[in-house]
Amino acid sequence: MPQRSQLEEQSLPMFQSPQPVPKGGRLPSYIKDHRKRLRDRFIKGGASALPDYELLELVLFRAIPRQDVKPLARRLLDRFGNFNGVITAPISRLKESYGVGDAVICELKIVEAAAQRLAQSKVLNKRVISSWDALLDYCQTSMAHLDTEQFRILFLDTKNTLIADELLARGTVDHVPVYPREVMKRALEVNASALILVHNHPSGDPTPSRADVEMTMQIQEACSVMSITLHDHLIIGQSKHLSFRSEQLL
DSSP states (O other): OOOOOOGSSSSOOOTTTOOOOOOTTOOOOOHHHHHHHHHHHHHHGGGGGSHHHHHHHHHHHHHHHTTTOOOHHHHHHHHHHHHHHHHOHHHHHHHTTTTOOOOHHHHHHHHHHHHHHHHHHHHTTSSSSHHHHHHHHHHHHTTTOOOOOEEEEEETOOOOOOEEEEEEOOOOOOOOOOOHHHHHHHHHTTTOEEEEEEEETTTTTTOHHHHHHHHHHHHHHHHHHOOEEEEEEEOSSOEEEETTTTTOOO
């Protein structure tokens, strides 16, 4: 089988896009002008001034500096649905997409990491009660599009300020092992007074399973023994979430 090469990031012939400009050559004026127009529109109008495929083009400009990236942007959107779906797509699936090399994956994942950092900055070291919507946005941003289950713990102090956010366990597409003793051990290590449990359902449906409910009850019992408050358990789906507290499961 032939080796993958840098030319893999060319557009498919069916899109009739130009070949990459030889190294040291000039960009065709239509590519150069198109990129300038997009950048100008973005600077003047922000992200709302651009549809998903053009915003994605802006991200791809740095990864593929000498070629029309519009066909690749449209292929990625066709495959993953929208801008968010492309940015958060698993690396393994991105690599299956024609025209996607390491440079493209790097740029997409930089954007994803930046989005998660920005969302986290709105909740870390802030009181959860006054920033609940921001907390939900952060959980949705960081977990909604994962292809395997992850279990996180948000540790709070006596003023319900978020002092730590840690990934406790990773699992499969429909299960993640969680042990109450590990939760309590870590809560004591960070001197937490309260907890919020968070995990995702890759299926997109945040309805809790029997195992989810039983595990939550076990952690709640352990918290009671250690005089630690369990505020909530959030299950994150692709477009919505479920709160154990709101559903009166806690």
